[in-house]
Amino acid sequence: MRKVRAAVRFACLAGLLSPTATPAADIGHALLAPDSSHDLHDAREPVRMPAHMAARQKANMRHHLDIVSTVVAALGREDYPAIAAAASDMGTTPETTAMCRHMGAGGPADFTTRALAFHASADRLAAASGTQDRSKVLAALGETLQACTECHARFRQEIVAPQP
Ligand code: HEC
Missing domain, CATH: 1.20.5 (Single alpha-helices involved in coiled-coils or other helix-helix interfaces)
Incomplete structure (x- = not known):
């Protein structure tokens, strides 16, 4: 320090x-530069992955933030079909499930559990938009955002060499 x-x-x-x-x-x-302790005293648990996976994960994350922003804008217009479409874009699919398991393989099992729970919260957000009830949609969005922030508070990426 x-x-x-x-x-x-x-x-x-x-x-x-x-x-x-x-x-x-x-x-x-x-x-x-000085002693480049690579975690910069970041006490969060590492999820280890090679650079290409880390870049992919961050790109997915930026996409999630983009989706949340679309959901908030659509809620402002009370455009429930647009909320459903955006939320479904970060919902559970066989692909997202496989990817979360793959990305989480280098960390505690809890990472993948949280990742899958996050996608499930997006499924509930999409379902809530079907009620056309603003307060239900907001409550579901709140749960999704909590899944984002809890995971960020707990985990960080750590880049490792790819497995041979
Ligand atoms: C299961 C865990 C998990 C969940 C859920 C999650 N993230 Fe992340 N996110 C991460 C990790 C790990 C990083 C990399 C953080 C680091 O190493 O500092 C990250 C990074 C990010 C970044 C930075 C991307 C960059 O280019 O540097 C953004 C933005 C982000 N997440 C948005 C979100 C949003 C929005 C949600 C919810 C809608 C979300 N994330 C849900 C784990 C998660």
Whole structure:
């Protein structure tokens, strides 16, 4: 920690004193460089996976956030069919089940359990939209978001070399 602070101080000083100010990206690099403890004191449990799977998982995650944003916008318009369509896009399918098992294989069993429970919550969100009842949809969306945040609070990715 002291090393990181020293690096920040150094980077700030370098930025102030040198005529060629240190660009922000270099400061970020200086923060990571000293002893690059790769978890940066992140106490969450690692889910180990090779880089290509980690990139895929993050792309899926960005898609989930996109879907949640679509659901909220559709709820604002009370467009229940659009909510159903968006929620189904992150619902349970044989493909998502297989992928969650595959991605979770490098972590505690709980990761896959939570991942499957998350998709099941999206199924309930899609079903709730069929009631056309705003408060039921909001309650179901709340449960889905809780599945997102609980998993993020507990797990992080850790990149490992691919299995031969
Ligand atoms: C079963 C676990 C799990 C669930 C459920 C989950 N995520 Fe994630 N998500 C992760 C992990 C693991 C990461 C990588 C975090 C890390 O290593 O710091 C991640 C990363 C992300 C990121 C960052 C992507 C990037 O490009 O860096 C976003 C955005 C995200 N999740 C959105 C969501 C949203 C929205 C939901 C719910 C609708 C959700 N996630 C549900 C496990 C989960």
